[in-house]
Every structure is written in structure tokens, then in C-alpha cells.
Amino acid sequence: MSTVLCCFSYVKYHGFRNAVCVTGTLDDCACDVETIDSFNNKEIFPKLQKLLSSDYFRFYKVNLNNPCPFWTDHSQCGLKYCAVKPCTEGEVPEGLKSSSYKYSEAASQDIEECEKAEKLGAVDGSLSDETRQALQEWKKHDDESDRFCMLDDEDSPKSQYVDLLLNPERFTGYKGPEAWRIWNSIYEENCFKPYSVKRPLNPLASNSGQGFYRWLEGLCVEKRAFFRLVSGLHASINTHLSARYLLDENWFEMKWGHNVSEFQQRFDEELTEGEGPKRLRNLYFLYLIELRALAKILPYFERPAFHLYTGQRTQDNENKKLLLELLHVAKSFPLHFDETALFAGNKKEAMKLKEDFKMTFKNISRIMDCVECFKCRLWGKLQTQGLGTALKILFSERQIEAMPNMSNTNPSFQLSRQEIVSLFNAFGRISTSVRELENFRSLLSNLKQ
Numbered sequence: 001m002s003t004v005l006c007c008f009s010y011v012k013y014h015g016f017r018n019a020v021c022v023t024g025t026l027d028d029c030a031c032d033v034e035t036i037d038s039f040n041n042k043e044i045f046p047k048l049q050k051l052l053s054s055d056y057f058r059f060y061k062v063n064l065n066n067p068c069p070f071w072t073d074h075s076q077c078g079l080k081y082c083a084v085k086p087c088t089e090g091e092v093p094e095g096l097k098s099s100s101y102k103y104s105e106a107a108s109q110d111i112e113e114c115e116k117a118e119k120l121g122a123v124d125g126s127l128s129d130e131t132r133q134a135l136q137e138w139k140k141h142d143d144e145s146d147r148f149c150m151l152d153d154e155d156s157p158k159s160q161y162v163d164l165l166l167n168p169e170r171f172t173g174y175k176g177p178e179a180w181r182i183w184n185s186i187y188e189e190n191c192f193k194p195y196s197v198k199r200p201l202n203p204l205a206s207n208s209g210q211g212f213y214r215w216l217e218g219l220c221v222e223k224r225a226f227f228r229l230v231s232g233l234h235a236s237i238n239t240h241l242s243a244r245y246l247l248d249e250n251w252f253e254m255k256w257g258h259n260v261s262e263f264q265q266r267f268d269e270e271l272t273e274g275e276g277p278k279r280l281r282n283l284y285f286l287y288l289i290e291l292r293a294l295a296k297i298l299p300y301f302e303r304p305a306f307h308l309y310t311g312q313r314t315q316d317n318e319n320k321k322l323l324l325e326l327l328h329v330a331k332s333f334p335l336h337f338d339e340t341a342l343f344a345g346n347k348k349e350a351m352k353l354k355e356d357f358k359m360t361f362k363n364i365s366r367i368m369d370c371v372e373c374f375k376c377r378l379w380g381k382l383q384t385q386g387l388g389t390a391l392k393i394l395f396s397e398r399q400i401e402a403m404p405n406m407s408n409t410n411p412s413f414q415l416s417r418q419e420i421v422s423l424f425n426a427f428g429r430i431s432t433s434v435r436e437l438e439n440f441r442s443l444l445s446n447l448k449q
Ligand SMILES: Cc1cc2nc3c(=O)[nH]c(=O)nc-3n(C[C@H](O)[C@H](O)[C@H](O)COP(=O)(O)OP(=O)(O)OC[C@H]3O[C@@H](n4cnc5c(N)ncnc54)[C@H](O)[C@@H]3O)c2cc1C
Pocket: 169, 170, 171, 172, 173, 174, 175, 176, 179, 180, 182, 183, 203, 204, 209, 230, 231, 232, 233, 234, 235, 236, 237, 238, 241, 279, 368, 371, 375, 376, 377, 379, 380
């Protein structure tokens, strides 16, 4: 188990009735929640927000019209807050529309390139022989198909550009059995849960949610990690909807802001019978995984041939500078998650696990097509793709590390614009959640006084 994964088991949460306070006294390792909070809120968050407001990152191409592949009794969310306004032709910068990557070699990031992953090579010398061998086996498999590539939306004629700044993730009113069915289906079918353990569809029906998570205790570290990522995403979405809640509405304006009691209902230790703090721990876990991926991907973006192409050269150069600054900050974080601890066991088992992991992840991204609320679907798809891209990066360490030494301009590791946009925006969501936890902490402490 990695240090960080382990250390979060020892985070002390002080969940008192009027507060959901995440403080980080970490008993047996060097990291603590305060370090992450301070690092994120001061160093990462402001830079990331600036970057995400640029044209390159604000336009996301997505197909919101895919039919749900899992069930047919499918209604559409009638709430007006669920609607997504796609961009008109004139609103999308010229450079993004056609040959999107004109002065970028990220141009070669089509499906073909994506599926042709890279040939094997040496692995990080710090790994054990066993791990090194296992990694080599996975790389061979990766050559055949990189399952984290999810480019279908990018190529679909039904896809449309959406301006993410105009469609912020916030409270939509999407809830009840339809929302539960999505979450349930993700946890029930896709988190390596034994079939003998049942998750209640209606979480209010009984307190049978208690004990549901016990099956996790019997799982290996990888499968627990997978569950934690999903749960972290769930926690992040629910933090956002509590932070940008519709507080009031009249004929001329809508007032959005923090809804403290909504937040407490979801995360207070007592109100959630101990589950809330675990969910917040999972959010931090997700943060660390995505942060680690950003630190690793630096060589890819540092190549002179890479541009954040929108057709506005000066702006594009400035954005690249900002992006590199951000990645250097991400790299400087002293307590990174050690992803080599994942899949480091028996070679055969490790290969199988990684495949299961990827398959399960892909399945979750398809479940997003069943989300009836379009705005929730938009952000659900983006964040799933962003997390998938982060995992793709973590599993491609060798190819990325080899990049600065490669003289050719067509590296075997590729990211599509779509993957890049989703990676940074997904991390932007988690980073904002961590920032919002501080806001809620201070609102709650004001309430106490
Ligand atoms: C993909 C997706 C995107 C969404 N996006 C939005 C959005 O943008 N805006 C919006 O207003 N609503 C959104 N929703 C709905 C929102 O997530 C909740 O489902 C809804 O607010 C109802 O909340 P709830 O309290 O009934 O519990 P839910 O959040 O629906 O959770 C169901 C049950 O799962 C368990 N649970 C809750 N959190 C966690 C966790 N972190 N880890 C593990 N288990 C957990 C609890 O037992 C809970 O009762 C989205 C839903 C989905 C599926």
C-alpha cells in the first residue's frame, strides 16, 4: 500500500454536529490534509482557474445524445437547470473547429495513433524486478489496444462543442431514484463488489448502507483504490452542488451559493453515521491520483513541438507557459502518491487486474450516457474521461519518461485535445472541491460562534 493511501487511513476527522471538519493529523506518515489544502488553495487553484478560462480549455466536444446502453425506461430530466446550451458555429474559435492541431503535433492523436500505443522499453530503475516484468507485460498489451482512449465522442457527427464556462457544474435538482440508479449501477456492477453483497437502491429505505462497505476490507489495494476514485468523484460532485446551490429564485434573478445544511447532510460524521468523512478522504485520494498524473505528464507538454493550438499564436504561447508553470508546481508537491504500489504483485494477477480495472472504468464511462440530466451528464462524462486520461498517463510512465530523449517529433505516447481538456478540467473540479471544503469549514465555524 502506498504511503499516501495508507496515511489517509489515519487522518483524524473531527466531525462535530455543526461541522464537517477535515483536519489532518496524520499519525504515521509525512503527509497531512493541511499540506494538501494549502498546496492546492494557494499554489494550484489560482493558476488552474486562469488556465481553464482560456479558449483551449473552455470548449469541450461531447456527444450528449448517445442512447443509454443499459436500460430503456429512460426519462429526461425536465428541470431547466439540467439543460446544456451547446455553442453555435460562430462561438467556437476557428482554430478548434477544423484541423484542430495545426501547429501541434498533438495532431497525430486520432484513434489510429491512440490504438497504436508504444513499444516496450526499460522501466524505471527504482522498481523491483517483479514489478518491472509485470509492467513490461502490460506495455505489450497496451500496444494492442489502449483502452483508456475514449475518442468516440470526439469523432461522432452528433458531438457538439460546449462552452464549459457557460455550463458550470452546480446544483441541478437531479436526484431521487434516477440518480440513485446511476450511482448504484456504478458501485453495484463496476467496483469489483462481490455479487453476494447488495447495495440498497434507495439509500433512505433502511440503514443497510451501513456495513455495505465492509466488503471493501477484503479487497486488494487496487480494487479498493478503484472504489475510492469513484467515491471521490461522487463526493466532489456532491460538494459542488452544495457549494453552488440554488438559494433563491425570482423572476429577475437566481441566487447561487453555499448551502451548509445540504453539505452537512452529505458529509457530517454523525448525520451520515460515519460515512461522510470517508467520502471526503476518497476525494483527497482522487486529488492525489490526478495531481500525480499531472506531475508525470510534464515531459509531454515540455516538447517545443507541442502547442495549445487555438489559432491565436500569442495567446497560445502564453497559455503554454502557464500550463508548464502549473505542471512544475504539481511536480514540486513533496508527498506524491506512489502509483507503482498498484499492480505490483504477482505478474499474471497484475495483468489481469489492470485489464479488469480498465474494462470496469470504460463501463462507467458508458453508464454516463444513462444520466438523464444533461448538465450532470456533461460533467460526468468529462470527469470520467479526465480520470481515464490520468490513469492512462500513470500507466504509461515509461513512454513519457523517454520523451525528452526522443529526437523524432512523433512520440508514441499521444494525448488528444479532448483528453487534455478533460484531464485539466476534471482536475479543476477536484481542486475546486478541495477549495470549497475550506469555504465550508469557515462557514461552519462561523455558525458555531
Ligand atoms: C453522474 C452524475 C452527475 C451528477 N451531477 C450533478 C450535478 O451536477 N448537480 C446536481 O445537483 N446533482 C448531480 N447529480 C445528482 C447527485 O449526485 C445526487 O445523486 C443527488 O443530489 C441525490 O443525492 P442523495 O443525497 O440522494 O444521495 P446520492 O448522492 O444520490 O448517493 C446515493 C447514496 O450513495 C451513498 N453515497 C453518497 N455519497 C457517496 C460517496 N461519495 N461515496 C460512496 N457512497 C456515497 C449514500 O449511501 C447515498 O445515500 C449527479 C448524479 C450523477 C449520477
